[in-house]
Amino acid sequence: MKIKTSGGEERIKFDMTPMIDVCFQLIIFFMVSMKLFTPEGDFNIKMPLAAPSPSDQIDDTSPPIPIRLRANDQGRLSKYQIGERPAKMFPPALTEEKCRALFIRDLRAQIRSVVGGAGGPGSVAANTEVELDCDTNLHFQYVIDAITAVSGYLDDRGRIVQLIEKIKFAPPPK
Amino acid sequence: MMKFNQNATAKKVEFDMTPMIDCTFQLVIFFLLTLNFSTAEQSELVHLPKSELAKPPEKAVEIPIVLQMTSSGTVLFNGDFMPPEELQTPLRRERDAIETKRNQTVTDATVIIRADKDTPTGQVQEVIQICQKVGFEKFKLRAESALREKKEPS
Numbered sequence: 125m126k127i128k129t130s131g132g133e134e135r136i137k138f139d140m141t142p143m144i145d146v147c148f149q150l151i152i153f154f155m156v157s158m159k160l161f162t163p164e165g166d167f168n169i170k171m172p173l174a175a176p177s178p179s180d181q182i183d184d185t186s187p188p189i190p191i192r193l194r195a196n197d198q199g200r201l202s203k204y205q206i207g208e209r210p211a212k213m214f215p216p217a218l219t220e221e222k223c224r225a226l227f228i229r230d231l232r233a234q235i236r237s238v239v240g241g242a243g244g245p246g247s248v249a250a251n252t253e254v255e256l257d258c259d260t261n262l263h264f265q266y267v268i269d270a271i272t273a274v275s276g277y278l279d280d281r282g283r284i285v286q287l288i289e290k291i292k293f294a295p296p297p298k
Numbered sequence: 299m300m301k302f303n304q305n306a307t308a309k310k311v312e313f314d315m316t317p318m319i320d321c322t323f324q325l326v327i328f329f330l331l332t333l334n335f336s337t338a339e340q341s342e343l344v345h346l347p348k349s350e351l352a353k354p355p356e357k358a359v360e361i362p363i364v365l366q367m368t369s370s371g372t373v374l375f376n377g378d379f380m381p382p383e384e385l386q387t388p389l390r391r392e393r394d395a396i397e398t399k400r401n402q403t404v405t406d407a408t409v410i411i412r413a414d415k416d417t418p419t420g421q422v423q424e425v426i427q428i429c430q431k432v433g434f435e436k437f438k439l440r441a442e443s444a445l446r447e448k449k450e451p452s
Contacts, residue, residue, distance in 0.1 A: 140315055140319070143319075144315070144318070144319065144322065147319070147322040147323065147326060148322065150326050150329075151322065151325050151326055151329060154326070154329030154330065154333060155329060157333065158329060158332060158333060162442055162443065163352075163353070163354045163442075163443040164346065164352060164354065164440055164441065164442050164443065165349070165351070165352030165353045165354055165355065165440070165441060165442075165443060166352075166355060166359075166410060166438035166439065166440050166441075167349075167351075167352070167438065167439045167440075167441065168436075168437075168438055169437050169438070169439060171426055171430060171435070171437050193419075199416065199418060258419040258420075258423075259419070259420075260418055260419060260420025260421075260423075261418045261419075261420065262418065262419045262420075263415060263416050263417070263418070263419070264347055264413045264414065264415055264416065264417040264418070264419055264422055265347040265348075265415035265416070266419075267347075267419050267422070267439075268347040268348075268349050268415075268439065268441045269347075269349070271349075271439065272349040272350065272351050272352075272441075275351060276351055277351075278350060278351070284351055284353070293423055293426070296420060296423050296424070296427075
């Protein structure tokens with residue numbers, strides 16, 4: 125077969141309008157459907173089953189450190205206590221941000237005084253377990269704050285220093 | 299009054315469209331790349347608690363089961379809202395699906411709880427208990443990354 129080639133040069137003009145229309149439609153679609161994404165992270169919690177198997181029990185583990193979180197009627201943190209140490213109160217006059225910042229700083233300082241330095245394999249922090257005993261109406265934010273304070277801190281370079289990894293909830297009152 | 303100088307002869311002005319089309323394509327590609335496909339797992343009703351230690355995980359969870367909880371304690375699971383008491387039936391279905399289709403056990407699955415910052419903790423614990431009754435063992439509590447708070451003088 126022979127392919128016909130036209131000898132004369134012809135300038136073909138085509139209408140770009142529909143293509144540009146479609147492109148703008150696409151842009152508008154993506155702009156509308158775009159959602160600003162904030163990074164999220166997870167905290168592991170250790171929830172033992174009702175009947176733990178004997179193989180899970182390790183003899184040399186010390187009993188967990190109980191952290192009691194008490195809430196006021198609005199669900200805000202009113203006081204907390206680590207083990208038998210003196211309880212720390214949070215008056216309702218404090219703003220929520222201030223209360224949270226104080227709580228995290230105080231709890232972290234206390235935990236660091238209990239476990240000493242950083243965590244890691246074989247350290248005191250790695251073998252320590254924490255049990256959170258929370259009031260049922262306490263806002264979930266305070267639980268995350270408690271886990272944040274207990275599980276580690278950021279050093280001066282912004283790296284995470286791991287403290288206690290084993291965190292569990294106390295069984296709720298019947 | 300000013301007079302407008304009207305050009306009587308109609309001139310056809312042709313301008314080069316190429317830069318505009320280039321820009322447009324660049325924009326289309328930018329939005330395509332930044333589009334977040336995981337929106338199905340994030341409800342607008344849930345405002346996660348913030349934590350300075352929450353960092354995106356380095357490796358993805360093997361079998362994630364995402365349970366979202368609103369501030370009133372309602373659970374959002376697989377696109378349906380339900381009170382925590384009714385969670386057992388769909389969770390059992392999920393467990394059976396894991397054990398039959400994927401040939402894995404229920405203990406391999408991780409329950410990720412995306413609870414609102416104002417959800418009562420008792421209800422989160424209740425949901426965890428229900429999951430334990432069904433057989434799930436691994437749990438993760440999700441939080442939103444917060445910027446590092448200012449260091450206060452100690």
